[in-house]
Amino acid sequence: MSVDNFVTENFRNLVSAQIVLHPKLNFFIGQNGSGKSSLLEALFFLGHGKSFRTNKLEHIVSFSHDNFIVSAKDANDNQLGLNKNITNQVTKLKLNGEVTYKLSNLVEHFAVQIVTPESFKLFFGGPKERRKFIDLGMFHVKHDFSGLWRKFNQVLKQRNAGIKNKFSKVELEYWNNVYCELSNVVAKHRADYVELLEKELNVMLGLLLPDLSNQVSIQYLQGWPKNKNLYQCLEQAYDRELAQGFSVYGAHRFDVKFLYGNHSIEACLSRGQQKLFLLALTFAQAKLIEKVKRLKPILLIDDIGAELDVNSRTILADTILQMNCQAVITAIDEEMIKPFIINFSSIHNNGEQQEFKMFHVEHGKVIAKNEIKMSE
Numbered sequence: 497m498s499v500d501n502f503v504t505e506n507f508r509n510l511v512s513a514q515i516v517l518h519p520k521l522n523f524f525i526g527q528n529g530s531g532k533s534s535l536l537e538a539l540f541f542l543g544h545g546k547s548f549r550t551n552k553l554e555h556i557v558s559f560s561h562d563n564f565i566v567s568a569k570d571a572n573d574n575q576l577g578l579n580k581n582i583t584n585q586v587t588k589l590k591l592n593g594e595v596t597y598k599l600s601n602l603v604e605h606f607a608v609q610i611v612t613p614e615s616f617k618l619f620f621g622g623p624k625e626r627r628k629f630i631d632l633g634m635f636h637v638k639h640d641f642s643g644l645w646r647k648f649n650q651v652l653k654q655r656n657a658g659i660k661n662k663f664s665k666v667e668l669e670y671w672n673n674v675y676c677e678l679s680n681v682v683a684k685h686r687a688d689y690v691e692l693l694e695k696e697l698n699v700m701l702g703l704l705l706p707d708l709s710n711q712v713s714i715q716y717l718q719g720w721p722k723n724k725n726l727y728q729c730l731e732q733a734y735d736r737e738l739a740q741g742f743s744v745y746g747a748h749r750f751d752v753k754f755l756y757g758n759h760s761i762e763a764c765l766s767r768g769q770q771k772l773f774l775l776a777l778t779f780a781q782a783k784l785i786e787k788v789k790r791l792k793p794i795l796l797i798d799d800i801g802a803e804l805d806v807n808s809r810t811i812l813a814d815t816i817l818q819m820n821c822q823a824v825i826t827a828i829d830e831e832m833i834k835p836f837i838i839n840f841s842s843i844h845n846n847g848e849q850q851e852f853k854m855f856h857v858e859h860g861k862v863i864a865k866n867e868i869k870m871s872e
């Protein structure tokens with residue numbers, strides 16, 4: 497899928513306007529603080545119903561306003577809209593003019609994958625970041641995951657309430673049974689997903705970091721000790737859980753480790769290589785979504801120039817071209833995107849036509865700089 501046009505109102509510092517995107521490549525160039533990341537944030541919001549930067553909506557809505565709107569029309573003429581009021585917390589969703597109450601209806605039509613400077617948190621942040629990343633893919637790729645995950649969380653809440661109220665072992669038994677059953681199902685789904693992701697990641701690394709290809713693994717930590725029965729782990733952890741006041745083992749406590757041989761990726765790669773790895777991981781997730789849902793996610797890449805030398809940017813340009821999906825890319829100056837322009841030009845000289853669009857962002861205002869058609 498691709499977005500034809502895109503509108504934001506009262507979103508951060510962005511001046512309300514309709515932005516007509518190119519189906520393939522779109523560059524947003526602007527100085528620090530101009531509004532580039534806000535644009536990606538708005539597109540991400542439409543795809544996920546939340547921001548990748550904050551959970552606080554009052555940070556997103558333009559100062560002195562109390563609601564913001566993001567809407568888009570895709571290439572199949574689906575019109576999606578999200579209107580969020582931060583005072584009463586009401587979200588209005590519209591799909592092709594009809595009000596819908598489920599965000600999942602919107603997301604069915606709109607998948608986005610993003611790489612930002614914050615993506616390094618997948619290496620250096622806590623497990624929360626990695627859980628968010630994996631579950632975002634699970635949500636798209638495993639059809640029944642959302643319902644299962646909701647059910648699991650309801651049971652987790654009940655069990656945690658029991659722990660807080662110092663339930664006896666006998667009183668907890670019912671919740672332990674349901675909780676273990678659901679944990680095992682969720683963990684199995686995740687393990688399957690991580691295996692698929694690992695395969696796709698190695699394919700992407702073949703393009704972006706060929707030296708690493710087929711030597712990278714994703715170690716999945718299910719949320720309780722490996723090869724142990726969760727029920728027994730809970731029995732043994734009873735006193736600890738009562739002292740801490742929450743469930744210390746279970747499917748919500750999972751984590752993943754990215755390994756090159758036996759070494760963690762972050763410990764043995766340079767910063768630039770780490771960024772290429774993060775891009776490969778995100779593209780791998782996009783590929784899986786595409787394969788399962790037959791919906792090509794839009795790739796959002798914030799600050800493409802950061803960490804990457806001209807050689808890496810050339811390889812990246814080539815990879816994005818091969819992925820053949822819509823990409824929205826930000827950079828602080830045009831120099832950073834030169835390899836993309838050269839790459840796309842050479843394709844044209846071989847007979848294929850490629851186009852892209854470049855926009856300048858200044859104080860929240862988006863100006864389409866030129867519509868460069870390689871055929872001209």
Ligand SMILES: Nc1ncnc2c1ncn2[C@@H]1O[C@H](COP(=O)(O)OP(=O)(O)OP(=O)(O)O)[C@@H](O)[C@H]1O
Nearest residue numbers: 508509528529530531532533534555556557558559
């Ligand atoms: N709720 C808000 N209302 C109005 N302006 C805001 C709001 N939140 C942030 N801003 C401002 O919006 C501007 C754009 O921020 P954004 O993060 O999009 O910049 P950027 O172009 O990505 O910059 P950088 O290159 O430094 O990452 C900043 O100057 C910021 O102070």
